[in-house]
Amino acid sequence: MFITTMVVHMKMRKKFLLASSSASRYNLLRAAGLKFNTKKPQCDEENIKAKLLNKKTNITNLAKHLAKEKALSVSGETSDLVVGSDTIIIFQNTLISKAKNLIEAKKKLQKLSGKKHKIISAVSVCHKNSQIWCNQQQSTITLKKLNNHDIDEYLKNTGNQILSSVGCYQAEKLGPQIIKSIKGDFFNVLGFPLFPFLHFLSSMEK
Numbered sequence: 001m002f003i004t005t006m007v008v009h010m011k012m013r014k015k016f017l018l019a020s021s022s023a024s025r026y027n028l029l030r031a032a033g034l035k036f037n038t039k040k041p042q043c044d045e046e047n048i049k050a051k052l053l054n055k056k057t058n059i060t061n062l063a064k065h066l067a068k069e070k071a072l073s074v075s076g077e078t079s080d081l082v083v084g085s086d087t088i089i090i091f092q093n094t095l096i097s098k099a100k101n102l103i104e105a106k107k108k109l110q111k112l113s114g115k116k117h118k119i120i121s122a123v124s125v126c127h128k129n130s131q132i133w134c135n136q137q138q139s140t141i142t143l144k145k146l147n148n149h150d151i152d153e154y155l156k157n158t159g160n161q162i163l164s165s166v167g168c169y170q171a172e173k174l175g176p177q178i179i180k181s182i183k184g185d186f187f188n189v190l191g192f193p194l195f196p197f198l199h200f201l202s203s204m205e206k
Helices: 002-012 023-031 045-054 059-075 102-112 148-164 194-205
Strands: 016-019 036-038 082-091 094-096 116-127 130-143 179-183
Touching: 016 023, 016 059, 045 059, 059 082, 059 116, 059 130, 102 148, 116 194, 130 194
Parallel strands: 016 036, 016 082
Antiparallel strands: 082 094, 082 116, 116 130, 130 179
């Protein structure tokens, strides 16, 4: 146990590998002063998600499973620690998927308008094909009551970049125009449980 802790300690003092192609997560961790490299996860997220759902996995735990799979997909290729993360949205006990185009985005915002939904983000840290730490957080978002004109104007201003957001809003950008309230960790809404992760890094320094 002591040797494992020492190995982790040494690795955390160096750069880690972020298994993600998300610009939001990249910018968030960079802004926090962390040094890391990135690599796109080598796994089929939709296939993994489908298999988990077929196994009757509780949908509130999907983000945790997907974060782990993302980290493990590249963990065997490096001796560095690998960090994976995933975010899901649950609306009325149903998993919400990303919109494929602005037409779908409009329909999604019409559905979420004036209502609450849950955002669950998870982070997993793996080393040599083994998970050594994970954390999952949940926040509740309530959107403003939006009419078609509000939604059209919002999507006109955001453009196709909004399609990278599961909920079709980006809280760090134009999201406040349509968000009424956020209950819970703001960073979790951005797609990464930052405070628990920083606490984990800090614990490795001791």
